[in-house]
Amino acid sequence: MDTFLQQLINGLTAGSVYAVVALGYTMVYGIIQLINFAHGEVVMIGAMVAFTVINALAPSGLPPLAVVLIGTGCAVPVCMLVGYSMERLAYRPLRGAPRLAPLITAIGVSIILQHLALMIWSRNIMAFPQIIESRTYFIAGAAITTVQIAILGICVLLMGALALLVYRTPLGTAMRATAQNPQVAGLMGIDVNRVIAATFVIGAALGAVAGVLFGTYYGIAQYTMGSVLGLKAFSAAVLGGIGNIPGAMLGGVLLGLVEALGAGYIGDLTDLCQYGWLSGLIDACAGGGHFILFGSNYQDVFAFVVLILVLVIRPSGLLGERVGERA
Amino acid sequence: MNKTTVGITLIAGALALAGCGEQQKPAAPQASGIEIRIGHAGPTTGAIAHLGKDNENGAKLAIDEANEAGIKIGGQAAKFVFIGVDDQADPKTGTTVAQKLVDDKVSGVVGHLNSGVTIPASAIYNQAGIPMVSGSATNPKLTEQGFKNVFRVVGRDDQQGPAIASYLAAAKKPKLVAVIDDATAYGEGIANEVEKTLKAANIKVLPREKGTDKTTDWKAVLTKLRGRSPDAVFFGGMDATGGPLLKQGRELGMKAVFSFGDGACTDKMTELAGKAAEGLLCSQAGIPPQAASKKFLEAYKKKFNTDPILYAPFTYDAANLLIEAMKKADSAEPQKYLPELQKISGFTGATGPIAFDDKGDRKDAEITIFTMKGGKIEPIAVVKSGKTVPYEEFVKSMGGK
Known part of the structure; x- marks a missing residue:
């Protein structure tokens, strides 16, 4: 039981980070129907900038929390700038072009950002300096660290703040109006370009925080970290219904849980030796041996299996696509 | 100075140098x-x-x-x-x-x-x-x-597996060991050797767990292993994945001894895993x-x-x-x-x-076992042709300091 509970905690922590990253995908898709594949790299840049600052400040003797906050404080504006430049230079000129053009551009931007990071930070792994005394608490035998609690708390806060922004502020109203119909929104006096740029910038800011959280959780950052994280978050966004903000949150958390439980139990479930009639056929089973078909190295595959299943069974995602409103 | 003088000076200089060269040349090949x-x-x-x-x-x-x-x-x-x-x-x-x-x-x-x-x-x-x-x-x-x-x-890398496994078996006397690898040729190879050696020493080994050479989230695997409480964990892989593995294992409250091959036998482990790295065991080919x-x-x-x-x-x-x-x-x-x-x-x-064997490998090559102490890896033993010698004794036998 404690193992199950532990897998739930692990899944929730990773899932809430996926959810925050997924918001970046879903917001942009909701408003201009573009899958911004470069969003994963924005998250990576956030983590790299924060790590650089934190590593530089670590020996200064400042309180650890302040160091991390300063690091995050540097990462967020940098990522906002990256998000804005990306939209302004790569996507805005293609507004109105066939949908394939911006999609391929997004892949190009992703490659450019990754290699830029490679040039700046080299291919070496950056380690998070050991400044935070991570304490472990045990709940019914399951361990939860202070870092995990902080990640869960921050993610919930961020999601709440974003929901407030989208549903309770003039900017949010403008965003929703632009999502429904950019032309009409423009006629109503909304500066559509500004709203789209704001969407990118907000998504990038969320991505920066997610990058710092992800990096702090695992203790390392590298220029390649954005690609898999980005793809998983994208899967999470599709799972919840791309373009749908609550959907991205739900999708992220669910994906984290599926991954943790899947990786935790797939090895046992696919140990063919426990199935009586099969074990006789496999030599490795003799004398209490094991023959495991899929090991826990298939952890990363779950996200993509989920993606395929959703696309086949319910293409609009769990909570439905937002695009429905446009017609 | 005009162009002509520069030219003349250069020629004169070149001649002088050439002269020197000629004077010195005959000395060497004569011997x-x-x-x-x-x-x-x-x-x-x-x-x-x-x-x-x-x-x-x-x-x-x-x-x-x-x-x-x-x-x-x-x-x-x-x-x-x-x-x-x-x-x-x-x-x-x-x-x-x-x-x-x-x-x-x-x-x-x-x-x-x-x-x-x-x-x-x-x-x-x-x-x-x-x-x-x-x-x-x-x-x-x-x-x-x-x-x-x-x-x-x-x-060779494949002599390390048996060395670290036999050291682990002798020094820590584990009853149950979990073996994880990163599904690369190196990681899987060394993990297989470790498993073979442990089993030969009548130590129980849990079914192999696997990650990849890019895995950063080991929690699912470690949580599962924690449920079976192994006394020791061996990981075949590099420090980039081994660091997070070690750190997450300790975060989950695992008390097992962690051991690695040379891919994760570096001072960088402290940077990657922090205090969790203390006390890990690892091996390197050769001697310090x-x-x-x-x-x-x-x-x-x-x-x-x-x-x-x-x-x-x-x-x-x-x-x-x-x-x-x-x-x-x-x-x-x-x-x-x-x-x-x-x-x-x-x-x-x-x-x-x-001395060399038929392949050109050194016979009885030494493998050194290290442990992490105060953020640095320190040699503790040398394994040579299946025998483990404490590091100090080995140094003494070499007439070192």
């Missing part, structure tokens, strides 16, 4: 004897230039000593000439400089440093029939190519330079005014082996002394007695 060229290849620029230089120094020291000893080969006084080239730790550059050494007609080569560079370069030396001895390439593939001219004086013979350590310090960093004792031995084989064959012709190198015996170098 009777033969010139024997020995090449060294390693990265003397780039990120691991310090290790490349260390290797080069080891070989250079051996050659200088040989020159001082006044060795005669084929009845003539031999003058050993050292030719050092830079492979930049890059496989492509490695083959280029290997060709350069071949073109320079070297009689033998010491190097290279990296396995990934040594393997392609070895094909070039093989074609030219030039013996090469690496002092640091540990990838088993190097000597599995069937090349008769390729040797190494350092242990401080454990090399006292004679070598003193000579090295005297010549380079610094201590050897990593593999210098091995490249020193590699160069000495080439010279020793030449002495035995009484020839520096590669075809003539190569058989002597293959069957060399009674040779004791800075790293102990050396």
